[in-house]
Amino acid sequence: MKNLGRELMSKCESCTFRRKFDQNPNSFWGRLWKWHIGWCPGWKLYLKSLDEAKRSQIRDKYA
Numbered sequence: 001m002k003n004l005g006r007e008l009m010s011k012c013e014s015c016t017f018r019r020k021f022d023q024n025p026n027s028f029w030g031r032l033w034k035w036h037i038g039w040c041p042g043w044k045l046y047l048k049s050l051d052e053a054k055r056s057q058i059r060d061k062y063a
Contacts, residue, residue, distance in 0.1 A: 011042065012042055012043055012046035013046070015033070017029055017030075017032060017033035017036065018033055020033060021033045021034060021062075034062070037062065047059075
């Protein structure tokens with residue numbers, strides 16, 4: 001199970017949907033990604049893996 005978490009989490013940094021959100025948050029794909037991170041276990045693990053400063057930046061950007 002831990003390996004699965006690492007795999008999911010490693011994809012969050014370079015997620016295609018995340019890039020779509022960064023390019024245009026109001027696009028269909030941007031909104032889909034925003035909805036997805038609300039329940040994605042990989043995203044939650046990814047946030048936990050970051051140091052507090054980086055986590056705060058990510059939350060401010062995507063909250």
